[in-house]
Amino acid sequence: MTTIPSFVERLKKIGVNVELIGNYPWIYLDKINGKKVKGTFMANHGFTVFFLGIRPGQPNTITNISVVFDKIRETLNAQADNHRGHTRSSNLEKDC
Numbered sequence: 001m002t003t004i005p006s007f008v009e010r011l012k013k014i015g016v017n018v019e020l021i022g023n024y025p026w027i028y029l030d031k032i033n034g035k036k037v038k039g040t041f042m043a044n045h046g047f048t049v050f051f052l053g054i055r056p057g058q059p060n061t062i063t064n065i066s067v068v069f070d071k072i073r074e075t076l077n078a079q080a081d082n083h084r085g086h087t088r089s090s091n092l093e094k095d096c
Contacts, residue, residue: 002062004050016072025052027060029068032075039071047071 004020004027011018019031028046029037041063042048048063062068 002065004060007049007062011072016076018072020049021046022052025054026050027052029071032072033079035075035079037071037075041067041071 008018017033018029021028021030023045026043026048027050029049031037037047039047049068050060050062052060
């Protein structure tokens with residue numbers, strides 16, 4: 001079982017700092033390395049990473065690890081492109 005602290009710490013070990021925010025029972029991915037996460041997943045107001053247990057003793061559950069890591073990669077790639085001063089679409093235009 002992946003806990004919220006272990007999720008954050010494991011990402012931190014590979015150089016990815018995440019900021020989470022919550023609106024019970026949802027835990028949203030707010031920022032990745034300081035960059036605001038865009039879009040929603042399994043909620044109307046943010047990109048949901050975890051659901052908190054709503055009954056005593058019920059564990060927190062991660063939404064979908066594959067989708068979460070796809071969003072992390074997408075945000076990091078967009079951030080890297082912005083640091084280079086261009087976007088992916090402008091690279092594609094230059095190559096065509």
